[in-house]
Amino acid sequence: MGIAKIKKFSLAQFKDYLENYLFILPAVAIFSVFYIYPFYDIFRLSLHDWNGITPFREFVGLANFQEIMRDQNWWGSLWHAGYITLIALTFQNALAFALALACDRDIRMKKFYRVVFYLPPVLSEVVVGLIWQWILQAGTQNGQQIGLLNYFLNFIGLPHLVNDWLSDPKTALTCIAVVHSWKGFGWGFIILLAGLQTIDRQLYEAAKVDGAGSLSVFKNITLPLMIPVIFVVVILTILGSMQVFVLILSMVGQGLVYHTEVPVTRILASMTGTNRFGYACAQGVIFGFILVLVSFSLNKISNKLKQA
């Protein structure tokens, strides 16, 4: 009797399992074909010396990884991506948060502002890069500056600030970082605004009744309740900024010496510039590993903060 019951249960359970697995099968298959297999193949290629065309691939073990450890241009590119990310985390997100706070209030033309602020992210990176390249370009014609920014600086009586913005190692990367932030703040704005709108208005009203000032309300209500949303924005900003490259290609072409190189442009240079596919794959593996590590760390910090 007991055995029969167990058998019946097991069969039902087996059917249940089968059914569940059957449903996740398409997703698992897609994930395996388009994510796991490419990652496996990239890792396999990273252990080879290969020019990307010939069927012959020479196995070199960890030699590509060892070379990356000594490649100063690669580590420099990571530093540059970190700098762009830092500007995005501070300037871009502060701007996004400030504008989201402004649009969360009852102000006139609120919807218009939302649309305007969301415009830069939907523009193509190539278009944005070319437009800003035109704005920042240096050079004169008939004594007039041809770049919009330099023209403006001249116009307002600050000719000493006129600069060759994208060809000066002191300013090129910062210009790229600022343009990247300008293009990206709309994402943060929308997410932060959505987060702000989930905060119960009664909390603000109660604080007002208790005589709390704007700063106190922001510090004690808005900020603590926005922490999970801010973390989402931070993670998205880091992942997006570390992988920036289209903007760089359209603003400074193949780069200003190595001053504007980021990991993706180095990977591209290894792949198409010097035809070292194996080395490029090894760079991709290391870069991917760094990004995964950063995401996990941030996730952990976020969970701890939530618990606190």
Added chain:
Amino acid sequence: MGKRFLLVGGVFSFCLLALVCTRCGKKAEKPANAIMVWHWMTDRNDAFVKLAEKYEKETGVKVNFELYAPSDAYSQKIIAAAQAKVLPDIYGILDKKEIIASFIQSGFVADLTEEFKANNSAWEKSLFPKALSVNKFETDNIYHVKPGIYGVPIDVTNIQMLYNRKLLKKAGIDQPPVNFKEFLTAVQALKAQGITGLVSGWGELWMADCFASNYAFNIMGESRVMATFKGDVPYTDPDWIKVLSIFKDLQNKGALAEGIVTKANKFAEQDFALERAAFAFNGSWCVNVYHDMNPDLEYGAMLPPPINGALPMKIWGGAGSSFVVNNLSAQKALAINFLKWLTAKEQQAFLSTETRNLPANQEALTQIPEILSQFASSMNNTTHPTIWPYNEDALVIEAFDKGIQSIIIGEKTPEQVAQDVQTVKDRQMAKKRSKNKS
């Protein structure tokens, strides 16, 4: 009922996925009387389409031209297609000779030697030898490719200096400079008038590399340049320092357009066409570009002004664009016939007129604009990395080109750059030696 529905749904979605996956790997079937051409030439696409229509009318063979631009993206597409073995019947390889050799050795390119040599080499003789040479692999080539002709040039190009007649006149210069010293003097005169000297798309590193290569040939001669590539002459040699010092001189004299190190060639072309600079360093394709941007531009072409009068000034040139035939294509014969037709006098004259490019067919050289004649007159001075017996390592080229940028922005001296490049060269040579040993 619900469970059954879910079960059927699950099985259905799995089957659908399996079907999609299996279809992904299948090539689209193509009619037997059609050939596919992949190219990157945005300015020539309309002319190609017109020629394809004409060819279909004449022969019944449909030719599909598919455009993939820009050229960088096209190059990547070709490599990806080669890896997946889905190359079209006709395509072009926009890469180093080493990569072209890899395509041939992997069996992706048909050997066209027999076709060129047929009928007493009629096809070969109709084309400019310089244009054909970039598609040739000579006996005992360093890439170990079977000697032969593997590509068909469809036009001819070379890269020279352009000068704006009006701006030179404004600065009181009647004739374009004939040597580097005169060039620097001319630049000073232009500067006094508030006119920028030289503009070029050196944000595309190969263009700066090409400029340096021209002067390397002029200063030290071909044999010593090749000896450097072989590893027998170091980059710290005084001649190479002299080559690198040209960029320092140009920058110190204020000859270079602002932002030249990050300027894409499209923007450099715009600067010259809109008369923002008196000189440009650009290829013969610019004739079409300048005409579109400013049809009234008055300009001429000249060789880069030499430094050393004892050695010739060599410029990069030869085949502008070449097509190869896919050796794995089932339509190989049709593809070859089409390329023969495309490079015949009539079609070449049409392409030349429509796109303002130099034709690859010698007989089609009649009735070309004067500026193109000026470019054509320097064809004897052309050379190209694809015809050199030795090529430099790609990492060394990168270090050299980035070094040029460093000199222009005043970050490094020519001596420092030479040392940096030599360090990379030594490392690559050591790597090659240890590879050969193993």
